[in-house]
Amino acid sequence: MATANIQVSETPLVLYALRRADDALILGHRLSEWCGHAPMLEEDMALSNIALDLIGQARELYTYASKVEGKDNDEDKLAYLRDIRQYRNLLLVEQPNGDFAQTLVRQFFYSAFADLYWRAMMNSRDTTLAAIAAKSEKESAYHLRHASEWLIRLGDGTDESHARAQAAIDHLWAFTGEMFAVDDGERALIHAGIAIDPGTLRGRWLQTLSNVASEATLVLPENDWMQQGGRTGRHSEHLGHLLSELQSMQRTFPGLTW
Amino acid sequence: MVSVLDRDSELRRRAWDAAASVVDPEIPVLTIADLGVLRDVVFAGDHVEVAITPTYSGCPAMNMISLEIEVALERAGFRRPKVRTVLSPAWTTDWMTEEGRQKLRAYGIAPPQASSSRRALFGEQAVACPQCGSENTELLSEFGSTSCKALWRCKSCREPFDYFKCH
Numbered sequence: 001m002a003t004a005n006i007q008v009s010e011t012p013l014v015l016y017a018l019r020r021a022d023d024a025l026i027l028g029h030r031l032s033e034w035c036g037h038a039p040m041l042e043e044d045m046a047l048s049n050i051a052l053d054l055i056g057q058a059r060e061l062y063t064y065a066s067k068v069e070g071k072d073n074d075e076d077k078l079a080y081l082r083d084i085r086q087y088r089n090l091l092l093v094e095q096p097n098g099d100f101a102q103t104l105v106r107q108f109f110y111s112a113f114a115d116l117y118w119r120a121m122m123n124s125r126d127t128t129l130a131a132i133a134a135k136s137e138k139e140s141a142y143h144l145r146h147a148s149e150w151l152i153r154l155g156d157g158t159d160e161s162h163a164r165a166q167a168a169i170d171h172l173w174a175f176t177g178e179m180f181a182v183d184d185g186e187r188a189l190i191h192a193g194i195a196i197d198p199g200t201l202r203g204r205w206l207q208t209l210s211n212v213a214s215e216a217t218l219v220l221p222e223n224d225w226m227q228q229g230g231r232t233g234r235h236s237e238h239l240g241h242l243l244s245e246l247q248s249m250q251r252t253f254p255g256l257t258w
Numbered sequence: 259m260v261s262v263l264d265r266d267s268e269l270r271r272r273a274w275d276a277a278a279s280v281v282d283p284e285i286p287v288l289t290i291a292d293l294g295v296l297r298d299v300v301f302a303g304d305h306v307e308v309a310i311t312p313t314y315s316g317c318p319a320m321n322m323i324s325l326e327i328e329v330a331l332e333r334a335g336f337r338r339p340k341v342r343t344v345l346s347p348a349w350t351t352d353w354m355t356e357e358g359r360q361k362l363r364a365y366g367i368a369p370p371q372a373s374s375s376r377r378a379l380f381g382e383q384a385v386a387c388p389q390c391g392s393e394n395t396e397l398l399s400e401f402g403s404t405s406c407k408a409l410w411r412c413k414s415c416r417e418p419f420d421y422f423k424c425h
Contacts, residue, residue, distance in 0.1 A: 028316075042398070042399040042401070042409075045399065045401050045402065045403070046399065046400060046401035048401075049401040049402075049405050050401070051316075052314075052316035052317075052318070052405050053314065053315050053316045053405060054315075054316070055316050056312075056314065056315030056316025056317065057315045057316070059315075059316075060312075060315060060345065127346045128345055128346065130346065131345035131346035131347065131348045132315075132345060132348075134347070134348035135312075135314070135315050135348050135349075135425075136315065138424075138425050139314070139315060139425075142400065142401075142423075145400070146400055146401070
């Protein structure tokens with residue numbers, strides 16, 4: 001286990017691509033943990049397919065980050081040779097799968113955002129990010145529809161499924177604020193027309209949530225205290241365990257290929 | 259006498275045809291030309307370079323397709339072929355040729371509806387059964403055997419079938 005971590009020169013644009021890539025990779029990895037364990041075959045395929053979409057998005061974003069950085073850090077090195085403090089994903093996506101309701105609520109919160117976010121990013125002045133957005137927005141739309149339908153089924157289902165869905169919403173709520181936060185580097189990219197201001201999406205995101213929640217007979221928390229830290233590498237303990245699995249082959253056998 | 263220009267365009271046509279013959283490993287009735295994945299063939303110095311555009315972000319067939327293109331070009335006598343991935347403009351199912359749609363239908367997969375706008379993604383979907391042509395069909399599972407397909411069932415002839423999703 002002696003492979004050294006890579007060092008990444010995190011210019012604002014590299015960091016921007018890296019943050020979105022890390023979101024997609026970590027959430028994709030989480031969903032892949034359901035493969036072979038989902039409650040039914042169709043759902044096993046659905047979660048694996050969504051995982052595949054997300055990991056595909058991550059690859060394109062890592063490749064772009066690598067190109068912008070202009071060093072030797074390709075997509076594999078970015079995924080396998082950074083440690084927990086170098087990961088820039090949202091705390092939301094690293095939260096454990098928990099029960100099926102928790103997985104679906106996490107997916108719902110993220111997809112409701114990603115759907116709006118990628119659609120807005122199609123207008124980015126950065127042609128690569130705009131092209132990645134054009135694909136991702138369609139995929140996110142499917143993901144959102146899938147998660148919404150499930151949430152309605154769980155919330156408006158049995159007492160047990162309702163209670164679990166509500167508990168998942170209450171538990172994960174504090175991790176949603178980070179999606180709308182920006183720092184100085186991102187603010188400059190927003191001014192340059194490369195990034196979009198996620199704050200402008202919050203109203204519509206809440207509207208999507210409340211539409212689905214009311215159909216699902218679920219209640220959105222009023223609590224607005226939000227936990228942050230993922231974007232700057234301060235993660236929950238869960239990410240370390242995830243990375244130890246994700247990276248174990250490359251850490252044990254450096255440079256291993258198929 | 260053959261001019262240099264003619265010879266170059268003849269070479270390019272041969273390279274194009276070789277690349278265009280590569281099929282999607284998961285839907286082997288479709289070539290990458292049918293799919294609209296093959297974008298360009300250019301000569302750069304002494305080697306040929308093929309530009310393709312990825313379909314779905316996570317489609318595992320893309321790596322295989324790149325490899326198959328290199329093999330096809332080498333077989334056709336082109337040395338050291340290269341495959342380049344172009345992201346922009348992004349591929350959509352609208353780029354699938356009419357011939358490709360017909361091949362899909364004959365193969366038993368309902369082709370994607372034209373105009374993959376968001377309305378087509380979420381609007382009323384009228385997917386015709388590739389077996390009997392009936393539009394009396396229902397969605398069984400949004401996510402099917404590959405990332406590009408959903409699972410449907412015909413309520414007229416009762417056959418389940420794959421539907422190539424709009425993208």
